[in-house]
Amino acid sequence: xxxxxxxxxxxxxxxxxxxxxxxxxxxxxxxxxxxxxxxxxxxxxxxxxxxxxxxxxxxxxxxxxxxxxxxxxxxxxxxxxxxxxxxxxxxxxxxxxxxxxxxxxxxxxxxxxxxxxxxxxxxxxxxxxxxxxxxxxxxxxxxxxxxxxxxxxxxxxxxxxxxxxxxxxxxxxxxxxxxxxxxxxxxxxxxxxxxxxxxxxxxxxxxxxxxxxxxxxxxxxxxxxxxxxxxxxxxxxxxxxxxxxxxxxxxxxxxxxxxxxxxxxxxxxxxxxxxxxxxxxxxxxxxxxxxxxxxxxxxxxxxxxxxxxxxxxxxxxxxxxxxxxxxxxxxxxxxxxxxxxxxxxxxxxxxxxxxxxxxxxxxxxxxxxxxxxxxxxxxxxxxxxxxxxxxxxxxxxxxxxxxxxxxxxxxxxxxxxxxxxxxxxxxxxxxxxxxxxxxxxxxxxxxxxxxxxxxxxxxxxxxxxxxxxxxxxxxxxxxxxxxxxxxxxxxxxxxxxxxxxxxxxxxxxxxxxxxxxxxxxxxxxxxxxxxxxxxxxxxx
Amino acid sequence: xxxxxxxxxxxxxxxxxxxxxxxxxxxxxxxxxxxxxxxxxxxxxxxxxxxxxxxxxxxxxxxxxxxxxxxxxxxxxxxxxxxxxxxxxxxxxxxxxxxxxxxxxxxxxxxxxxxxxxxxxxxxxxxxxxxxxxxxxxxxxxxxxxxxxxxxxxxxxxxxxxxxxxxxxxxxxxxxxxxxxxxxxxxxxxxxxxxxxxxxxxxxxxxxxxxxxxxxxxxxxxxxxxxxxxxxxxxxxxxxxxxxxxxxxxxxxxxxxxxxxxxxxxxxxxxxxxxxxxxxxxxxxxxxxxxxxxxxxxxxxxxxxxxxxxxx
Numbered sequence: 001x002x003x004x005x006x007x008x009x010x011x012x013x014x015x016x017x018x019x020x021x022x023x024x025x026x027x028x029x030x031x032x033x034x035x036x037x038x039x040x041x042x043x044x045x046x047x048x049x050x051x052x053x054x055x056x057x058x059x060x061x062x063x064x065x066x067x068x069x070x071x072x073x074x075x076x077x078x079x080x081x082x083x084x085x086x087x088x089x090x091x092x093x094x095x096x097x098x099x100x101x102x103x104x105x106x107x108x109x110x111x112x113x114x115x116x117x118x119x120x121x122x123x124x125x126x127x128x129x130x131x132x133x134x135x136x137x138x139x140x141x142x143x144x145x146x147x148x149x150x151x152x153x154x155x156x157x158x159x160x161x162x163x164x165x166x167x168x169x170x171x172x173x174x175x176x177x178x179x180x181x182x183x184x185x186x187x188x189x190x191x192x193x194x195x196x197x198x199x200x201x202x203x204x205x206x207x208x209x210x211x212x213x214x215x216x217x218x219x220x221x222x223x224x225x226x227x228x229x230x231x232x233x234x235x236x237x238x239x240x241x242x243x244x245x246x247x248x249x250x251x252x253x254x255x256x257x258x259x260x261x262x263x264x265x266x267x268x269x270x271x272x273x274x275x276x277x278x279x280x281x282x283x284x285x286x287x288x289x290x291x292x293x294x295x296x297x298x299x300x301x302x303x304x305x306x307x308x309x310x311x312x313x314x315x316x317x318x319x320x321x322x323x324x325x326x327x328x329x330x331x332x333x334x335x336x337x338x339x340x341x342x343x344x345x346x347x348x349x350x351x352x353x354x355x356x357x358x359x360x361x362x363x364x365x366x367x368x369x370x371x372x373x374x375x376x377x378x379x380x381x382x383x384x385x386x387x388x389x390x391x392x393x394x395x396x397x398x399x400x401x402x403x404x405x406x407x408x409x410x411x412x413x414x415x416x417x418x419x420x421x422x423x424x425x426x427x428x429x430x431x432x433x434x435x436x437x438x439x440x441x442x443x444x445x446x447x448x449x450x451x452x453x454x455x456x457x458x459x460x461x462x463x464x465x466x467x468x469x470x471x472x473x474x475x476x477x478x479x480x481x482x483x484x485x486x487x488x489x490x491x492x493x494x495x496x497x498x499x500x501x502x503x504x505x506x507x508x509x510x511x512x513x514x515x516x517x518x519x520x521x522x523x524x525x526x527x528x529x530x531x532x533x534x535x536x537x538x539x540x
Numbered sequence: 541x542x543x544x545x546x547x548x549x550x551x552x553x554x555x556x557x558x559x560x561x562x563x564x565x566x567x568x569x570x571x572x573x574x575x576x577x578x579x580x581x582x583x584x585x586x587x588x589x590x591x592x593x594x595x596x597x598x599x600x601x602x603x604x605x606x607x608x609x610x611x612x613x614x615x616x617x618x619x620x621x622x623x624x625x626x627x628x629x630x631x632x633x634x635x636x637x638x639x640x641x642x643x644x645x646x647x648x649x650x651x652x653x654x655x656x657x658x659x660x661x662x663x664x665x666x667x668x669x670x671x672x673x674x675x676x677x678x679x680x681x682x683x684x685x686x687x688x689x690x691x692x693x694x695x696x697x698x699x700x701x702x703x704x705x706x707x708x709x710x711x712x713x714x715x716x717x718x719x720x721x722x723x724x725x726x727x728x729x730x731x732x733x734x735x736x737x738x739x740x741x742x743x744x745x746x747x748x749x750x751x752x753x754x755x756x757x758x759x760x761x762x763x764x765x766x767x768x769x770x771x772x773x774x775x776x777x778x779x780x781x782x783x784x785x786x787x788x789x790x791x792x793x794x795x796x797x798x799x800x801x802x803x804x805x806x807x808x809x810x811x812x813x814x815x816x817x818x819x820x821x822x823x824x825x826x827x828x829x830x831x832x833x834x835x836x837x838x839x840x841x842x843x844x845x846x847x848x849x850x851x852x
Contacts (some may be wrong), residue, residue: 026702027709044804047623054579130589132581148584204592205617227624227632228796229706255794259688260704265796267703268694421572421809430581458580479850 002048014065026268027251028515032266032536035248037518040261042274044228044254047540048209050188051124051131056527059276061252062185063415064233064531065216069117070182071099074530077350078131083112083189084167084216093174093480096493100165105238106191107214107221111367114161117199122154128202133186136442140169149248177445183528184442191215215461219245227255245536265442271536272514272521278393281337281511288539291513294338298347298525299440299508300449301339303386303401306430307465307501311373315499319359320369321434322503324408325401326361334400335393339506344493345453346446347507350525353446353486358497363408370409378410385416388436389423397505398436427461437461440508442527447476450492453501464501541844545834558611559822561816564603574619574809581711593619593811606815607744615816620808626816633798634820636706640789640797641782643713645775646722648748652725652773656757660767661736670727672685677724689717689794702755717792720786724778735767742766769840777831780825 027038042057050062071082081087082096102114117522120142124131125147138144141158158170171178179186189209194215195201198208207213214222219241220233234249243340253270255261258277264271276284279326284292299391305321310316327341340348344355344448367377375381386401388394394416402413427435439459454473455462455465469492476488496502501511510527517537522530575581575589590596593616594605609616615626655671662668694715695703702712739745740763747764785800798817803814837844 013802044621046620049623052622054577128588128591130585130592132577132585134585135582148740204589204622209622209623226796227621227629228800229794230708253794255704256789256800260794263691263696264704265689267691269702269704358711393707419572420807421570421576423572423580424576425572428576437578458582 005083022049026535028337030438031251031271032517035246037247037250037272037531037534037536039250039252039272040250040264040274041231042254042256042272043256045231048214048222048225049206050185050190050492051120051129051133052130052184052204054368056433057252057254059496059527060183061231061233062188062465063164064218064220065214065222066185066188066218066251068183068187068189069100070179071530072180072183072524072528074528074533075350075526077180077524077526077528079183080317082183086324087179096169096178097162097173098167098169100167101240102165103240103242104217105217107236108191108237108393109238110191110193110215111164112217114167115164116189116192117167118159118161119192119195121159121187122157123195123201124186124191125154126202127203130204132182133442134187136181136184139173139175141172155244156171169454173477175477176480176482176485177443177447180443180445181338183273185426189217189303191217210364215325220247220250223249230254241532242518243396245532248530250531262487262513271329271518273512276337276511278336288502288513290516292511293514293521293523294509294511295509296338296340296347296525297440297508297527298344298349298444299438299506300345300347301438301508302342302345302395303429303503303505304427304432304435304437305501305503306432306434306463308430309433311375311384312433313464314373316369316373317375318500320366320373321411322500323362324360324406325503325505327505328361329404330400332395335506337509337511339509342504343427343497344497344505345504346489349444349524351443351444353448353489356490357494358494372409374454381394381409381411383412383414384433385414385435386434387416387418387423387432390417407532411438428435428451428458430461430463435461437502438508441526446489447473448487451474462501464499466495466499484508541834541839544732544837545830546834548808548830551829552823555826556819556822557839559567560607560659560819561603563815563818564606567809567814568599568602570809572809574811576809593617610819613850615819616695616812618805618813618814620805620810620812626812629801629813630798630816630820633796633801635782635789636795637786637797640706640716640786640795642780643717643788644724644782647717647721648724648728648778649771649775651721652828653732655725656729656771657736657764657767659729660733660736660740661759663733668733669752672733675726675729678722679730681722683719683723683788684792686722687715688790690719691792704792704794706793712793716789716795720789722783724782727774727778731746731770731774732767735770736763739763765839769836772839773832773837775829776830776835777825779832780821780828783824784821 005287007378015082015520028088029507039061045058045061047053050066053062067082069082069084070079073080083100083104085101087098096498098115106112110254120140121137125134125137125143127149134147140440142151142156146154146157146511162168165178194208194213198206198213211225212221219236219239222237223232223234232249255264258275261273262280263268286367305318307313331341332340343357343359346355348354370378386398398415402415405411426432439449441454450473453464454460455470472488476485479485495529514521517539519535519537520533575586594602616624618624618629659668659671691703694701701715702709705712745758745763748758786797787803788801790797802817807819
């Protein structure tokens with residue numbers, strides 16, 4: 001019997017421990033020795049095609065592989081030269097000429113030329129490709145008409161190669177943030193020959209982004225891509241600034257679940273997490289403050305009111321609710337990640353623009369608004385539902401709001417959570433009372449937020465419409481003058497505070513755990529990683 | 541026996557057809573589509589995408605087209621990962637899930653059968669109560685509790701084993717296999733124990749003992765075959781369950797298996813991927829059930845007799 005035991009047990013152990021050995025070097029230890037950064041990166045990326053991806057995990061990888069005409073300064077997010085060495089702007093701010101670097105190259109050694117950009121932007125606007133971000137290019141002359149197939153001739157679109165290294169761009173309006181926009185992946189170049197060899201420019205199912213064929217112009221090149229396991233990139237020797245790239249490579253792990261990635265971090269599998277579980281933040285602050293990084297990002301958490309439905313079609317009701325929510329308490333007691341209480345849709349901008357605070361948590365006023373709406377002390381106010389997509393954090397906030405509204409306004413609220421896709425459909429169809437929403441800017445400009453409330457646009461999920469607001473939004477596109485723009489922003493902000501179609505809660509923060517020997521890791525409000533300058537300090 | 545197998549295999553075809561039909565209907569009626577997201581896609585973009593994926597055709601035509609492609613072995617492109625085909629994703633995930641499933645099953649079988657035998661040999665003693673109590677805990681402890689506990693103990697405090705990954709660092713396959721196999725090991729232990737108790741009181745065992753055979757010979761050559769019959773009938777569904785139910789373990793340990801794809805596909809409304817994985821799992825489950833029935837007939841002479849009788 002004993003023999004049997006031993007034999008079978010040995011079999012079992014051997015079979016499930018292939019390669020089990022004494023070698024116990026962790027990823028982090030290996031990475032520190034070899035200049036390789038290991039990062040947790042949320043989910044498996046949908047793809048690595050700059051004209052097709054929309055999410056942060058995708059962008060985190062694409063940023064290492066490609067580069068636009070400009071890139072953003074890692075802290076201030078100001079645009080700086082990248083694939084373009086310099087540029088000139090016409091007086092009216094509508095015509096740019098970009099001078100490309102003569103030493104700009106693709107990872108296969110081909111020169112990066114102006115006509116590559118023309119080809120790439122044509123592809124990004126190709127009606128058949130299905131690029132979610134095509135609208136980002138609508139700032140170019142006739143780009144919208146081309147994308148909507150109102151014109152067929154791409155030469156009418158405002159982008160032209162003057163010669164191999166000069167690119168002319170014509171815009172509809174002087175676009176204040178255009179140089180910043182160029183650093184967004186929807187404006188990145190793609191290698192024409194590679195695209196053509198993989199089914200042409202509008203082939204959505206193209207396999208050009210797989211390691212065997214990927215050609216990029218960024219500081220790193222794609223090495224391996226194992227689905228749901230690991231993506232690795234290595235330093236690109238052809239990159240124009242390769243001398244200043246310090247890492248030899250980066251490995252991205254699609255680790256889903258905050259708890260799992262935090263465990264991976266503690267176990268030395270990754271240098272940095274993608275995010276952090278809220279419940280761990282207090283412990284980290286107390287015991288490992290050197291490992292925790294929290295910084296604000298250009299995004300707002302807010303509640304939507306369905307303004308097409310009573311009682312929320314009455315702005316007094318919306319204001320009563322918005323003023324009865326204590327944002328300070330929500331960020332200090334519920335979310336606990338140093339979020340900044342917010343009273344405007346647009347977050348504070350790193351360029352110095354800070355939206356004026358036009359209302360505050362005020363019980364008396366809130367109760368007055370509710371009385372004005374015909375519900376003194378909440379009497380007769382119909383019970384309503386707060387809708388959120390299934391997530392523990394959203395639930396906690398909704399519970400806090402539920403209690404505040406009961407306590408402060410004597411209003412009964414029920415909570416309803418829906419799975420993400422169902423939630424999106426429900427809010428799109430305006431089949432809710434009050435719903436949670438969030439928005440993170442693609443560029444650091446307030447218009448990126450204000451445009452959410454234009455009448456009838458897809459992302460306006462409140463049914464709210466205001467003629468003056470829409471006109472102001474038209475007006476703001478026509479000027480490049482900072483003071484004039486901020487004056488318009490103030491009016492837009494005032495309209496939103498007076499009508500309150502949404503109730504802002506707070507400015508989001510990004511929270512990560514990161515090994516202290518990862519140097520030059522810059523955290524900016526647009527979550528655009530700058531891997532070029534990152535290096536790993538030697539650890540004994 | 542062969543005829544029985546053939547009949548079982550043929551009967552699987554209509555089952556599969558209904559699996560496809562029901563899944564197809566369900567995914568298309570579920571609210572939210574594959575391209576719905578925070579940033580609402582413009583009508584032009586949506587139109588392009590729908591055309592690409594044949595979603596602009598009437599639903600009946602979509603179904604017919606899908607089945608026609610399926611018969612040719614084409615599961616179509618994934619909606620979420622446009623540069624990968626569903627077959628490609630399934631084959632990548634499958635090998636990992638299979639590997640994990642096999643290790644877990646091996647672990648469960650070895651540990652379960654051994655403790656079951658040990659407990660069954662000395663019923664109502666410490667040798668019985670101890671493992672059976674642990675087995676009860678094993679059954680009750682879900683893998684999403686067991687997994688993180690094992691990680692904390694062996695990965696973080698003791699630093700013996702990696703906390704996540706699959707084939708990335710030495711020994712990282714050990715914890716996932718144990719986590720996944722533990723509950724099954726516990727079941728198998730209880731089944732084996734009961735099987736042993738049953739068999740050990742049979743006349744032929746007494747005869748074997750009376751012949752003067754040593755105990756290990758009695759157990760291995762006489763008792764085990766009978767005692768393991770309930771385990772085998774459990775092993776079929778268990779194998780299917782191990783493969784299709786491994787997504788919790790795959791998520792805890794970041795294993796690139798099929799279970800994770802399945803889960804993500806449902807959340808992403810990745811129609812072709814949901815259908816592909818469902819069909820794949822349906823085939824697996826049917827196959828393992830048939831296999832278990834055949835094995836059972838092979839170890840159980842009574843059943844084999846009755847099958848022979850039926851097919852005549």
